[in-house]
Amino acid sequence: MIFFKQLRGMFSNDLSIDLGTANTLIYVRDQGIVLNEPSVVAIRQDRGPGGPKQISAVGMEAKQMIGRTPGNIVAIRPLKDGVIADFTVTEKMLQHFIHKVHENRFLRPSPRVLVCVPCGSTQVERRAIKESAAGAGARDVFLIEEPMAAAIGAGMPVAEASGSMVLDIGGGTTEVAVLSLNGIVYSSSVRIGGDRFDEAIVNYVRRNYGTLIGESTAERIKHEIGSAFPGNDVREIEVKGRNLSEGIPRSFSLNSNEILEALQEPLAGIVGAVKTALEQTPPDLGADIAERGMVLTGGGALLSGLDQLLMEETGLPVVVAEEPLTCVARGGGRALEMIDKFGGDVFASE
Amino acid sequence: MSDGFTGSIGEHLVRAREAHKISRAHIASQLFLSERIVKALEGDDYDTLPAPIFVCGYLRSYARIVEIEAEPLIAAYNQRGDSPPSVVSHDANPEVRKQHIDVDRGWMINVARYVAIGVAVSVVLYLLWAFVPTLFSGAGDDEQGEEVAAGMEFDGGGLPAFESMPVAAPFETPAAPDAPPINVGKGDKPKFDKPAAAPTVVDPVEVVVEEAPIIEVAAPAAEAAVVPDVPKKSPISGPHSTLRLKFSHESWVEVHDATGRRVLVDLMREGGDKTLYGQAPFKLLLGYSSGVVIEYNGALYDPENYKRKGVARFSIGKPEDNKER
Numbered sequence: 001m002i003f004f005k006q007l008r009g010m011f012s013n014d015l016s017i018d019l020g021t022a023n024t025l026i027y028v029r030d031q032g033i034v035l036n037e038p039s040v041v042a043i044r045q046d047r048g049p050g051g052p053k054q055i056s057a058v059g060m061e062a063k064q065m066i067g068r069t070p071g072n073i074v075a076i077r078p079l080k081d082g083v084i085a086d087f088t089v090t091e092k093m094l095q096h097f098i099h100k101v102h103e104n105r106f107l108r109p110s111p112r113v114l115v116c117v118p119c120g121s122t123q124v125e126r127r128a129i130k131e132s133a134a135g136a137g138a139r140d141v142f143l144i145e146e147p148m149a150a151a152i153g154a155g156m157p158v159a160e161a162s163g164s165m166v167l168d169i170g171g172g173t174t175e176v177a178v179l180s181l182n183g184i185v186y187s188s189s190v191r192i193g194g195d196r197f198d199e200a201i202v203n204y205v206r207r208n209y210g211t212l213i214g215e216s217t218a219e220r221i222k223h224e225i226g227s228a229f230p231g232n233d234v235r236e237i238e239v240k241g242r243n244l245s246e247g248i249p250r251s252f253s254l255n256s257n258e259i260l261e262a263l264q265e266p267l268a269g270i271v272g273a274v275k276t277a278l279e280q281t282p283p284d285l286g287a288d289i290a291e292r293g294m295v296l297t298g299g300g301a302l303l304s305g306l307d308q309l310l311m312e313e314t315g316l317p318v319v320v321a322e323e324p325l326t327c328v329a330r331g332g333g334r335a336l337e338m339i340d341k342f343g344g345d346v347f348a349s350e
Numbered sequence: 351m352s353d354g355f356t357g358s359i360g361e362h363l364v365r366a367r368e369a370h371k372i373s374r375a376h377i378a379s380q381l382f383l384s385e386r387i388v389k390a391l392e393g394d395d396y397d398t399l400p401a402p403i404f405v406c407g408y409l410r411s412y413a414r415i416v417e418i419e420a421e422p423l424i425a426a427y428n429q430r431g432d433s434p435p436s437v438v439s440h441d442a443n444p445e446v447r448k449q450h451i452d453v454d455r456g457w458m459i460n461v462a463r464y465v466a467i468g469v470a471v472s473v474v475l476y477l478l479w480a481f482v483p484t485l486f487s488g489a490g491d492d493e494q495g496e497e498v499a500a501g502m503e504f505d506g507g508g509l510p511a512f513e514s515m516p517v518a519a520p521f522e523t524p525a526a527p528d529a530p531p532i533n534v535g536k537g538d539k540p541k542f543d544k545p546a547a548a549p550t551v552v553d554p555v556e557v558v559v560e561e562a563p564i565i566e567v568a569a570p571a572a573e574a575a576v577v578p579d580v581p582k583k584s585p586i587s588g589p590h591s592t593l594r595l596k597f598s599h600e601s602w603v604e605v606h607d608a609t610g611r612r613v614l615v616d617l618m619r620e621g622g623d624k625t626l627y628g629q630a631p632f633k634l635l636l637g638y639s640s641g642v643v644i645e646y647n648g649a650l651y652d653p654e655n656y657k658r659k660g661v662a663r664f665s666i667g668k669p670e671d672n673k674e675r
Contacts, residue, residue: 154403155401155402155403156401156403291384291400292400292401292404293382293407295403295404295407307411311381311382315382317381317382317383317407317408317411318382318407319404319406319407319410319411320410321403321407322403322406
């Protein structure tokens with residue numbers, strides 16, 4: 001059995017998977033990012049509540065179904081706050097993605113897989129992720145903490161004897177870490193991320209406009225006019241939602257200042273986490289960070305003005321990584337490439 | 351140096367800053383950087399600056415303050431000869447990138463892979479042929495099986511194929527004095543002691559014949575010519591009985607003769623017809639007895655009393671059976 005697994009492994013690529021709450025990214029060794037799809041699975045259950053369940057769609061196709069499904073289909077996100085909320089569905093989703101990146105192969109793939117985990121995840125949560133990847137066909141499963149992968153992917157000098165601070169804002173969690181000499185000196189994880197931004201927008205619109213909007217609409221608003229820092233230009237967007245008092249869909253417009261106001265609470269949580277990290281950082285490393293600044297990665301880094309907000313709040317230089325969305329997956333991939341050279345120094349224990 | 355501006359990156363920054371009448375100290379305070387770093391940026395002194403990711407970030411923030419496009423600056427910075435390549439690929443579409451890479455990886459790797467797979471499949475097929483011979487002996491396909499058996503040549507490598515024959519010899523095998531001795535043991539697999547001389551074709555000791563009684567059917571004349579020393583005579587030397595099985599339905603069959611030798615073990619297809627010779631009594635196991643018509647020495651035999659859920663185990667040709675008849 002092991003022989004066959006190894007044989008299949010010869011025909012499989014090593015993968016680095018950023019199993020995120022919002023998106024799953026797969027980096028293939030020597031190839032780059034080959035998959036970037038929402039972590040959403042649509043499940044069809046025919047013949048009533050006790051009927052057999054089957055996967056109807058995964059990824060982008062399933063995401064388009066969120067909030068638009070009939071009774072027998074449910075589109076779910078199997079990860080919540082950066083960790084697995086539904087083990088079986090996560091396993092199926094991973095299996096689908098692993099097969100998708102090996103679609104030209106006729107042997108069932110059995111790759112070595114590196115999965116990025118939030119640094120605040122518990123032992124049980126890490127074990128669940130490991131088991132899930134193994135169940136999806138992985139030959140070996142390695143874990144790496146997300147801030148470490150993000151820093152490597154962003155190109156930060158993590159191997160040097162100087163402090164580097166990274167802030168990775170994902171869909172479910174925000175990770176802040178101080179790294180030096182390939183290790184994590186301080187890390188913390190707060191369960192605030194892109195999803196909380198969406199929720200905040202939904203709540204704001206309900207409170208101020210008496211209108212209910214869906215998750216996907218809130219996400220679109222965030223992408224188009226979301227802002228973390230007051231700017232000179234005010235952008236507007238036309239949205240439609242169900243008016244709570246009339247019960248009829250109505251159209252209205254929102255501007256970026258309103259969204260800035262809506263996002264104040266989750267943003268305050270992130271700023272608080274950064275300030276706490278700076279307080280906890282040893283002074284010498286703190287000095288290095290003050291000299292060079294911190295790096296923002298993750299989808300949250302794309303929120304307009306977030307770097308300016310953090311600069312104002314902390315008084316430190318803040319830099320947004322290139323292609324922040326893919327930093328974690330790329331960093332994981334680079335760590336995977338380093339396994340053979342340097343061993344598993346950078347990997348997280350279970 | 352690059353699209354969008356002339357001169358070095360630092361010169362472009364200085365020109366933009368001076369156009370806005372902003373001091374270097376003001377820029378440094380806006381970026382929360384030390385003036386030394388801003389001076390190094392403006393002087394293109396990248397050796398004193400931190401890692402490229404930070405420099406790109408500083409350039410972007412600086413450009414935002416002096417209201418110029420940041421991307422040409424970053425592109426120019428990444429194109430510098432001494433600068434490490436950008437940490438990211440600029441091919442935005444992952445699918446397109448994957449196709450590029452697939453092409454670039456070269457056909458050699460793919461050819462090597464397919465050759466390796468081919469070798470592995472060949473090895474597996476050989477092992478199957480060697481150790482699971484019934485898969486290749488046309489089990490259930492009687493005519494084809496007999497053709498294979500008739501043309502079989504034993505030269506050492508053919509031994510497994512001989513084992514694949516569904517029936518072992520229930521008779522004394524005819525052998526010339528100088529012919530290689532064929533020792534058929536009590537086990538299921540007959541053993542052949544063969545001299546190292548030129549391979550000799552031996553009559554396959556085929557007793558399963560279809561609607562034709564005897565072994566000559568299975569021994570073509572051509573082979574007889576190859577082994578002129580083997581006398582052709584009936585292999586049946588003792589008292590024997592004839593058992594004929596006709597199959598109106600697919601059924602598993604096991605037949606052992608009085609000496610305990612396995613006369614027939616096979617999955618018989620619908621429409622099959624087997625005539626067996628051997629010393630009575632025969633022990634039979636029929637997987638689907640309702641689909642089998644049994645004739646023993648020309649007389650029909652009904653195994654009704656021995657049926658258990660369609661499977662029948664019984665002996666035929668015992669003295670008491672003969673009395674009944």
